Amino acid sequence: MSVLTAILMALTIQTADVPIAEEAPGILAALTQETVEIRSNFAGAELILYGAVRGLEDGDDIVVVVRGPAQDLRVMRKARTFGIWINRAPVQFEDVPGYYAVASTRPLTDIGAFTALRRSGIGLDHLRLSAPETESQEVRFGVEVTVSEIGEEIADYRGAIARMRRNESLFSETSEGVDIIDGGLFRAVVALPPSTPVGEYTADVYLFRNGQPVALRSIGLDVHKAGLERIIYNFAYEHSMLYGLVAVALALLFGWGAAAIFSRR
Amino acid sequence: MQIYLPIAEISVNLLLLLGLGAGVGFLSGMFGVGGGFLMTPLLMFIGIPPAVAVSTEANQIVASSSSGALAHWRRGTLDIKMGLLLLVGGASGSIFGVQLFAILRGMGQIDLIISLCYVGFLGIIGGLMFIESVTAIWRRRQASAAGGPPVSRHRKRTWIDTLPFKMRFPKSGLYLSVIPPIVIGFFVGTLAAIMGVGGGFVMVPAMIYVLRMPTNVVVGTSLFQILFVTALTTFLQASQNQTVDVVLALSLIVGGVIGAQLGARAGRRVSAENLRAALAFMVLAVCAKLGWDLVATPADLFAILPVSGAGH
Numbered sequence: 087m088s089v090l091t092a093i094l095m096a097l098t099i100q101t102a103d104v105p106i107a108e109e110a111p112g113i114l115a116a117l118t119q120e121t122v123e124i125r126s127n128f129a130g131a132e133l134i135l136y137g138a139v140r141g142l143e144d145g146d147d148i149v150v151v152v153r154g155p156a157q158d159l160r161v162m163r164k165a166r167t168f169g170i171w172i173n174r175a176p177v178q179f180e181d182v183p184g185y186y187a188v189a190s191t192r193p194l195t196d197i198g199a200f201t202a203l204r205r206s207g208i209g210l211d212h213l214r215l216s217a218p219e220t221e222s223q224e225v226r227f228g229v230e231v232t233v234s235e236i237g238e239e240i241a242d243y244r245g246a247i248a249r250m251r252r253n254e255s256l257f258s259e260t261s262e263g264v265d266i267i268d269g270g271l272f273r274a275v276v277a278l279p280p281s282t283p284v285g286e287y288t289a290d291v292y293l294f295r296n297g298q299p300v301a302l303r304s305i306g307l308d309v310h311k312a313g314l315e316r317i318i319y320n321f322a323y324e325h326s327m328l329y330g331l332v333a334v335a336l337a338l339l340f341g342w343g344a345a346a347i348f349s350r351r
Numbered sequence: 352m353q354i355y356l357p358i359a360e361i362s363v364n365l366l367l368l369l370g371l372g373a374g375v376g377f378l379s380g381m382f383g384v385g386g387g388f389l390m391t392p393l394l395m396f397i398g399i400p401p402a403v404a405v406s407t408e409a410n411q412i413v414a415s416s417s418s419g420a421l422a423h424w425r426r427g428t429l430d431i432k433m434g435l436l437l438l439v440g441g442a443s444g445s446i447f448g449v450q451l452f453a454i455l456r457g458m459g460q461i462d463l464i465i466s467l468c469y470v471g472f473l474g475i476i477g478g479l480m481f482i483e484s485v486t487a488i489w490r491r492r493q494a495s496a497a498g499g500p501p502v503s504r505h506r507k508r509t510w511i512d513t514l515p516f517k518m519r520f521p522k523s524g525l526y527l528s529v530i531p532p533i534v535i536g537f538f539v540g541t542l543a544a545i546m547g548v549g550g551g552f553v554m555v556p557a558m559i560y561v562l563r564m565p566t567n568v569v570v571g572t573s574l575f576q577i578l579f580v581t582a583l584t585t586f587l588q589a590s591q592n593q594t595v596d597v598v599l600a601l602s603l604i605v606g607g608v609i610g611a612q613l614g615a616r617a618g619r620r621v622s623a624e625n626l627r628a629a630l631a632f633m634v635l636a637v638c639a640k641l642g643w644d645l646v647a648t649p650a651d652l653f654a655i656l657p658v659s660g661a662g663h
Contacts, residue, residue, distance in 0.1 A: 126598075128355040129362050158658040162459050170467075170645045173459050173654050246653030280355070280362035311357065318357040322593050330589030333597050334582045337413035337604060344608035345418030 111141040113303035115291045120305075122278060123312035131278045137303070139270040139293055147190060147197040147294040148264045150274045151208055152307070154185025154256075155285025161243045177243050179217045184283035185256050186213060189263025189274040199297040206292070206299060210252075210259050215244045255279035276307075284309055358596035359403045365602060367397065372411075372606020379415065379607075380614025381621075382630045385577065387412050387548035390603065392469060392637055401462050403596055405452070405547030406588035410600040412549045412581040415607055420578045423571025430522040430568045433532060434575040437554075440533035441580040444540020449587040452545055456592075459656045463645075468546050470642045476552050477634030484627035491624065511561065523564045531562060536576065544584050549577040 115137030122131050135150055159182050162173035190197055194209045203212045220240060251257035256279060264274040276289065287307035292299045311319050322329045354365040371393055379386035387408050394404035423429045455461040514528035535557045539550035554573045558564045564572070589595040618626060 124355060126355050127353060129353040160459060160656045160658050162654045162656060164649055164652045164654060170463075171647075171649055172463055173656075176459060176656075178658065243653065246651065247655065250651060250653065250655055280353070281360065315355055315357040318597060322358055322589065322595070322597075326590040326593055327586070329597075330586035330595065333410050333589055333595050333600065334413055334585050336597065336601065337410050337582075337585070338417050340601070340604045340608065341414035341417030342421060344414075344612075345421060348608075348612045 111139065111146075111293055111295070111301045113291050113293055113301050114138045114140070115289070115303045115305055117276070117289065117305060117307055120307060122307065122309045124284065124310065125313045125315055128280060128315075130280045130282070133276040133278070133307070134273055135276055135289055135291070135305075136271075136273040137291060139272065139301070142266075142270040142293075143295065145295070147192055148266065148272050148274075149188065149190040149194070149197060149208055149292040149294060149299075150264055150276075151206075151290045151292070152185065152187045152276050152287060153183040153290075154283050154287050154309075155183070156181040157184045157283065158182070159247065161246055163243070177217050177240070178219050179215055179243075179247065182215060182247065183213075184285070185278065185287065186210075186251070187258045187260075187276060189260045189276075191262065191264045191266060191272075193261040194259070197294045197297070198299070202294075202298050206290075208292070210248045210257060213248070213257075215247055217243070254281055256281065278309065282309060284311055354598065354602070356399075356403075356596050356599050358594065359399050359407075359599060361398060363397065363399075368599065368602040369606035371397075372603040373610035373613075374606075376415070376607035376610025377614035377617070378610075378630075378633070380611035380616075381618035382614075382626055384630065385412055385415060385549035385551045386607070388469070388473060388546070388552060388634070389637060391465075391547040392641060394599075395465075399599070400594075401465055402452070402456060402592065402594045403599070405465065405545070406585065406592065406594040407596045407600045407603075408547035409543060409581045409584040409588065410595050410597070411603045411607060412543075413578065413585060414600075414604040415611065416549060416574050416578045416581065418608075420571070420574040423574060426571070428567055429571035429575055430520060430564065431575070432518075433520050433523055433525075433562075433564065433568075434572045436518075436529055436532040437536035437539075437572070437576040438579050440536025440538075441540035441543070441576055442536075442583055444537035444542075445544050445580050445584045445587060446540075447537070448541040448544025449584065449591055451541070452588075453592060455545075459654070465546060466641050466645055468542070470638055470645065472542075472546075472553070473634050473638035473641070476556075477631050477638055479556075480627055481631035481635060484624050484631055487624045488628065523562075523568055525562070525564065527562065535561065536580075539576070540580050540584075543577075543580050544588070549581055551577060 115135060118134045118136070119131075122133070139146070139148065159179045160176050161179060162176045164171045165174045166172075188194070188209055194203060198208065203209055207214045217240065248257055255277070258277075264272055266272045287309060289305050289307060291303045291305075293301040310316070352365045353362045354368070355362045371390070375386040375390045375393070378384075378389065390411065391404050391408045394408065395401050399407075420429075452461065455464050511528065511531055514530045516529045517526055518529050519526050535554065539554050542548060542550045542553060551573050554576065555569055558569045558573060559566065585595055
């Protein structure tokens with residue numbers, strides 16, 4: 087037995103002695119699928135986000151936020167005019183996620199401080215919905231703040247986005263949607279409805295301690311059309327004229343084909 | 352059995368689509384109408400975006416009118432000269448309608464305009480048909496000794512005959528200004544683009560009462576014009592607005608051709624007046640439903656619309 091081995095052994099013992107909790111907390115996470123393909127039988131998808139937290143302590147919480155590709159939206163308020171409901175007063179919102187789901191180990195208000203949730207845009211109440219055309223920057227009491235030109239009404243518009251997207255299952259917020267299985271292991275279900283938009287998604291996993299996020303891990307998810315759906319979609323957008331001609335030709339073929347079949351009988 | 356529609360970007364039941372196609376096809380075969388005025392609102396009721404419903408329905412009408420147009424062509428019950436004039440108007444109307452459609456969509460008012468057009472036209476046409484068929488049934492019940500009033504074959508001179516640029520239409524036996532057919536064609540072409548209908552329900556009465564064409568060539572000529580105008584509308588909507596969904600169109604066409612054949616057979620066993628009364632009733636029912644949706648307080652007072660021209 088040499089001196090070298092003795093030193094090595096001593097080193098091993100030393101590292102093993104260090105308590106795990108003292109390490110910087112870290113998150114490992116993965117999705118059961120990193121791509122979702124929309125084919126002709128697509129009727130939504132359910133993915134599992136699973137992972138492990140290094141250095142999980144009692145009272146720590148995990149929050150998973152999944153965001154779909156950003157879209158610009160125009161929200162209009164219906165108003166009765168001459169007895170008929172007409173869309174009026176459009177407000178344009180920019181970069182609204184097409185899909186937004188939050189899952190957490192406990193209700194968000196118990197997990198994070200208001201400012202922390204607001205800063206990271208966690209929860210339907212804190213999701214950033216900006217309408218630049220109606221906003222202006224003003225300096226009040228020496229602080230630059232964003233002021234909405236339509237005042238309190240903007241809250242109704244924001245509320246409408248959250249409410250309608252929720253009804254379509256495109257937005258969701260589930261407290262207790264993240265299960266801590268054992269020690270630092272956790273899992274959460276990500277449910278994509280059939281109308282989920284196509285594009286790049288991100289899933290952010292936050293570790294909250296004492297009301298503040300102490301660790302973050304982001305993973306990507308790609309939702310795209312595949313197979314015949316993709317071919318037809320690309321054809322329609324990239325060769326629009328040819329697509330139109332093919333659509334007409336197919337209709338003629340079917341119309342005349344059917345006439346020929348039925349007249350023979 | 353769910354099927355994902357690549358352009359409408361929603362998932363619907365394939366059997367529902369085939370059933371809708373067959374059901375509307377059955378009615379159109381039975382009543383001899385295009386069925387677009389029923390299908391487009393039904394597609395919107397099941398959640399297809401209005402823009403896609405209108406454009407795709409134009410594509411389906413190409414199929415449903417093509418077999419009829421071909422049959423009339425073979426039989427010679429079709430006034431090509433008049434059809435071409437209607438087509439000149441129809442093609443310009445279709446181009447105009449597709450532009451108008453894009454502008455209204457950009458303003459977020461397309462749904463409203465489509466609904467208003469439907470309520471207006473279905474109300475007028477359904478109402479007139481209903482009154483006419485009810486009086487016809489009533490008269491038949493009263494069918495008494497006298498063989499009815501003598502029908503005058505002599506045409507009265509109207510303002511139509513005072514218009515310039517007259518032309519002979521040997522097939523219809525008319526000497527008429529080219530202006531009315533072009534105007535009618537334009538009007539019907541615009542309707543086709545905005546409402547997703549063939550426009551037969553406007554064209555046939557216009558040909559009979561305004562142009563005074565003989566009834567034996569009316570249906571064939573109308574189908575001829577509808578075939579070309581809907582084909583052009585499909586092409587324009589596809590190339591300009593990318594709103595034609597071929598998967599949806601083919602599902603409806605397959606259901607439609609089968610339904611139409613069955614409907615045509617069923618229609619032979621029912622009297623014409625009763626058929627017309629039933630059709631009028633149905634038209635009024637669709638009109639009432641659309642009208643109610645316009646005035647009833649909506650479930651949500653806000654609407655989310657995609658920003659026009661935004662990425663794909």
